Every structure is written in C-alpha cells, then in structure tokens.
Amino acid sequence: MLKTTVAVVALCACLSMSAGTKPQGDESSSLPEAARAAMKNIDAEKIRATVKYLSDDKLEGRGTGQKGGDLAANWLADQFRAYGLQPAGDNGTFFQNVKFFGITTDQRKTHFRFVPKNGEEMALKFGDNFVATNESHTETAEIDAPIVFVGYGINAPEYKWDDYKGVDLTGKVVLMLVSEPPSDDPNFFKGKALTYYGRWTYKYEEAARRGAVAAILIHKTEMASYGWEVVRNSWGGESSYLQDEKGPKLKSAGWIQMETARRLAQAAGMDVDQMMKDALSRNFKPVELPVRLKETLVSKVRPFSSRNVVAKLAGSDAQLTKQAIFYTAHYDHLGIHRDEPGDNIYNGAADNATGCGILLELARAFAAAKPRPARSVFFAAVTAEEQGLLGSKYLGLHPPVPARDISLDLNFDDIQPFGEPEQLVVSGAERTDIYPEVEKAAKEFHMTIQPDDHPEAGHFYRSDHFSFARVGVPAFSVNEGALFKGHDLAWGEEKEREYVAKRYHQPSDEYKPEMDFTADAKLAKVGFALGWAVAGAPRLAGWQPGDEFEKARGASQARAGH
Numbered sequence: 353m354l355k356t357t358v359a360v361v362a363l364c365a366c367l368s369m370s371a372g373t374k375p376q377g378d379e380s381s382s383l384p385e386a387a388r389a390a391m392k393n394i395d396a397e398k399i400r401a402t403v404k405y406l407s408d409d410k411l412e413g414r415g416t417g418q419k420g421g422d423l424a425a426n427w428l429a430d431q432f433r434a435y436g437l438q439p440a441g442d443n444g445t446f447f448q449n450v451k452f453f454g455i456t457t458d459q460r461k462t463h464f465r466f467v468p469k470n471g472e473e474m475a476l477k478f479g480d481n482f483v484a485t486n487e488s489h490t491e492t493a494e495i496d497a498p499i500v501f502v503g504y505g506i507n508a509p510e511y512k513w514d515d516y517k518g519v520d521l522t523g524k525v526v527l528m529l530v531s532e533p534p535s536d537d538p539n540f541f542k543g544k545a546l547t548y549y550g551r552w553t554y555k556y557e558e559a560a561r562r563g564a565v566a567a568i569l570i571h572k573t574e575m576a577s578y579g580w581e582v583v584r585n586s587w588g589g590e591s592s593y594l595q596d597e598k599g600p601k602l603k604s605a606g607w608i609q610m611e612t613a614r615r616l617a618q619a620a621g622m623d624v625d626q627m628m629k630d631a632l633s634r635n636f637k638p639v640e641l642p643v644r645l646k647e648t649l650v651s652k653v654r655p656f657s658s659r660n661v662v663a664k665l666a667g668s669d670a671q672l673t674k675q676a677i678f679y680t681a682h683y684d685h686l687g688i689h690r691d692e693p694g695d696n697i698y699n700g701a702a703d704n705a706t707g708c709g710i711l712l713e714l715a716r717a718f719a720a721a722k723p724r725p726a727r728s729v730f731f732a733a734v735t736a737e738e739q740g741l742l743g744s745k746y747l748g749l750h751p752p753v754p755a756r757d758i759s760l761d762l763n764f765d766d767i768q769p770f771g772e773p774e775q776l777v778v779s780g781a782e783r784t785d786i787y788p789e790v791e792k793a794a795k796e797f798h799m800t801i802q803p804d805d806h807p808e809a810g811h812f813y814r815s816d817h818f819s820f821a822r823v824g825v826p827a828f829s830v831n832e833g834a835l836f837k838g839h840d841l842a843w844g845e846e847k848e849r850e851y852v853a854k855r856y857h858q859p860s861d862e863y864k865p866e867m868d869f870t871a872d873a874k875l876a877k878v879g880f881a882l883g884w885a886v887a888g889a890p891r892l893a894g895w896q897p898g899d900e901f902e903k904a905r906g907a908s909q910a911r912a913g914h
C-alpha cells in the first residue's frame with residue numbers, strides 16, 4: 353500500500369518537473385541571504401574527493417584503533433583546521449581521546465560445542481555456524497553450562513512483557529531470538545517499528561544483568577533484517593568496548609545461524625519452529641534445554657585508544673553561543689581482516705566516507721558564513737560506530753557543551769551516491785518539535801518525506817544520533833529514499849537491494865568513478881538549512897510530549913535548573 357502511494361506521488365513530481373515548472377533545489381527561499389550564500393559552497397565534487405581519499409586502500413578500511421583509522425582522524429582534523437574552525441576536543445586539540453579494549457576471537461583456538469544429555473555432541477565452526485566475542489576482556493574463557501531458551505529475552509514492563517518470569521540465570525547460557533514480538537499495534541512494542549528491546553545490544557546487556565555467563569542469539573534474516581554475512585563480517589574482526597563502561601559482562605556474546613539452531617533444537621528433542629511460536633506469547637516461560645554449551649573462547653585483548661574528531665564554529669550571539677547544534681558522521685569502518693583470503697580491506701566508501709564528505713562540506717560552508725548563526729555549531733567525526741556506536745556514545749556522555757545546551761544533532765550515515773534524490777528519510781524527526789522545520793526544508797528542496805520503509809529494522813537505534821538521543825538531545829539521521837530524478841522508484845529500490853546484497857559491510861564497498869554525489873550534496877544542503885534554522889531559533893529544540901527520550905531531556909535540564 354505504502355509503496356503504491358509513494359509511486360503515485362513520485363509520478364506527479366516527475367510530470368511537473370518535465371513541464372519545467374519547478375525551480376531548482378538550491379533556492380531555499382526562507383533562508384536568510386547569509387545562509388544561502390554560505391550553502392552555495394557545498395560541492396558534490398568535494399564530497400567525491402573525500403570519499404575517494406577515505407576509502408582508498410591506503411587507509412586500510414579505517415579500522416578503529418588501526419593505523420588507517422588514525423590516518424583518517426588526522427586528515428579530518430587537518431580539514432577542519434584548514435576551514436578555520438576551532439578545536440573542540442581534549443586540551444585544545446581537535447581530538448577527543450576514547451579508550452577501548454579491542455577483542456579479537458582466536459578462531460583456531462576457540463571451540464564451541466553443544467553437548468546434549470543424550471546423543472552426539474555438535475562441534476560448530478566459527479563463521480559458518482557461530483560467532484562469539486568475550487565482552488569481559490579476559491584472554492581465555494571456559495564455559496560449561498546449561499542452555500536456557502528465553503524467547504526474545506525481553507523484560508519490558510511498559511508493554512507488560514517479561515520473557516524471564518523471574519527464572520534465575522546465574523551462571524547459565526541464554527539462547528534468544530533476535531528482534532521483538534511482531535505486532536501491528538502501535539501501543540505494543542511500537543507496532544511494526546523496532547524498539548531498543550529488539551536490538552542485540554539490549555539483549556546482551558539484559559542477559560549480563562541477569563548473571564548469565566553467555567548469550568547466543570538465533571539469527572534469522574527476516575527477523576534481524578540483515579543476512580548472516582553481516583553478522584559474520586562484523587564479528588569476524590576485532591570488536592571494541594569502552595574502557596570506562598562499568599557493569600556486568602558476558603564471557604561469550606554470540607550468534608548461531610538458523611540452521612544450527614534447528615540442529616540444536618533437534619538435539620534437545622525440540623522443534624525450533626515451535627519454540628519460536630511459543631516465544632510469541634506473553635505466557636512464555638524460559639525452557640532449560642537438556643544440552644550444555646562447552647566453549648573455550650580464546651581472545652586477543654588489546655587496550656588502545658581511538659579518537660573522535662571535534663571542531664567548533666562559535667555562535668555570534670553573546671548568550672546563545674553557549675548553546676549548540678551538532679553535526680555527526682562516523683569515520684570508522686571495519687578495517688582489515690588479515691585472516692581472510694583475497695581482498696580483505698573493508699574500504700567503507702558508502703559506509704561512511706559519504707557521511708564524512710557531507711560533514712566536511714557542512715563545516716566548510718558554515719565556516720564561510722557571514723554573519724554566523726547565533727548558537728555554536730559543532731562538527732564531530734566519530735569513531736567506533738561499527739563497534740556499537742561507541743565513539744558517539746562517549747561523545748554523548750562527555751560532550752564539549754552540556755547535553756542540556758545541545759539543541760539538535762543531525763547525523764549522516766551511508767548516503768548512497770545514486771544521483772539526485774527526491775525523497776527525504778528523517779526517521780525520528782517526527783518525534784521532535786522541529787518537525788515543521790523539517791517539512792519546510794523538504795518542501796524547499798522539492799523532496800517528499802518518506803516514512804521509514806523498514807521500521808522493523810530499528811534504524812533509529814542503529815546510528816550515531818541515538819547516542820545523543822539517549823542523553824536527551826533531539827537527534828536523527830538525514831537520509832534519502834529510493835526515488836531518484838530521472839528514474840522510477842523500482843530503479844532506486846533495485847540499487848538499494850543490490851548494495852545490501854553485494855557491498856554492505858563487505859570489501860566491495862569501494863569508490864567507483866561512476867558514483868554521482870549529487871545525492872550527498874543535496875542532503876548536505878538540506879542538513880545545512882535545517883541546522884541553520886535550529887541554531888538561530890528562539891528556543892532549544894525538544895521532544896514531543898511523552899516521547900521515550902523526553903525523560904532524559906527533562907533530567908539533563910532539571911540538573912541545570914532550567
């Protein structure tokens with residue numbers, strides 16, 4: 353239904369275009385002259401140059417804590433400096449130092465077996481059947497414990513849902529489904545949309561809080577919304593953890609493939625399809641399987657630091673300059689996987705050299721603005737996004753201005769260079785009180801706002817703006833829909849499908865000369881217009897009443913006596 357509506361709207365837009373009645377996208381008539389003049393600096397070819405440079409093999413896939421990641425950070429700081437921005441990191445530098453533990457599972461020394469009470473044991477193969485990481489930062493973990501199936505592994509009092517039912521999981525292994533109970537009811541796990549409860553990060557956190565030693569997620573593509581390849585590649589290299597993060601940790605946080613789960617259920621005398629059905633009920637209770645996990649998890653533990661790169665343009669108003677808006681984009685990607693044969697550099701051209709290209713153009717354009725907006729504008733290229741939004745998490749917890757004084761964060765992640773987009777995707781913007789500004793910007797750039805095609809994928813919790821939202825700052829990512837000028841919707845959708853299947857989180861996400869960065873320049877301009885408006889608005893932005901993040905906003909402002 354949704355698709356049909358969009359196609360009709362799109363068709364109308366195309367017709368009016370061909371009739372020549374539509375003005376160019378850059379005019380943005382409601383912006384003041386200073387803003388319009390500054391915005392004109394945004395240049396698609398400069399974004400191309402950034403993407404080409406950052407995704408070159410020389411930068412080795414910009415792995416967090418790897419040489420290539422450090423080179424990228426230095427280079428980004430050099431650009432900010434060249435634009436005349438002020439450093440906003442530690443000790444008068446552009447860098448905010450973030451300390452991590454890097455954990456790499458030693459795939460040869462790691463053994464992972466399911467041992468049923470009766471019948472033959474199953475030895476699994478890393479990568480093919482399972483992946484696992486030790487979150488507790490020790491070099492060796494020995495696990496020999498019973499497996500308990502806990503359904504979705506969710507305890508959500510507001511939805512009257514508790515998969516755990518008070519069962520003691522101390523010292524046990526929990527087996528869980530990815531995602532959350534499916535629903536069309538907006539009052540039950542937000543309907544089709546995924547809440548934070550459906551994210552694997554939540555599931556591991558909750559299992560650890562309950563004293564489990566290990567957690568195993570069952571991967572099912574339709575439920576996870578990404579394929580096994582993505583899990584395998586993301587877990588196949590080094591994973592990072594913030595050093596200053598306290599709280600309980602799992603000795604083994606892993607995934608198994610659907611087929612492996614099927615075999616595990618069989619070994620337990622159970623049926624995986626039935627188990628998944630049982631998990632759909634509020635009355636579900638944890639089930640201990642007559643199967644133990646025997647695992648030796650050997651890891652390389654590497655303490656290291658990586659850096660967020662943070663730059664500032666001071667606001668023009670003596671009072672409001674203490675307040676700020678932020679633009680963010682992660683610069684890290686998956687680095688090199690030295691164990692893998694063939695091309696093992698994960699260049700990350702689309703993900704997220706494109707976002708960095710946009711961030712730099714925003715920085716350059718704002719730096720040239722005369723006069724400047726009233727509030728300060730910060731530009732942050734953050735690290736360790738691919739490790740679980742860790743760089744932005746650190747930035748959100750240690751911002752250069754208090755979170756209560758940050759009006760907005762606009763994030764850019766993976767903006768496909770497919771030409772001129774006619775749809776704007778700003779999921780979560782409707783949860784903030786600046787949505788009318790967003791609608792205005794969309795209109796001025798002749799874009800229709802396209803609702804999230806896949807709310808079930810939980811994109812809102814999977815990109816760096818979430819790190820701002822969780823400390824109360826109104827935040828969302830700016831992205832494009834699938835409709836591009838000169839093409840029908842099916843064309844764009846096919847391009848997206850092809851990207852997800854063939855390049856997303858794979859070494860083939862590389863720069864190609866035929867890439868058309870009009871898309872990225874246009875989204876940079878939309879972001880510019882929006883940021884300009886919010887940076888000069890009379891009031892700080894906020895969340896809609898009752899929103900999940902309103903409480904965090906209120907708490908940060910109460911501390912300041914607002």
Ligand SMILES: [Zn+2]
Pocket residue numbers: 682703704737765766
């Ligand atoms: Zn990304």
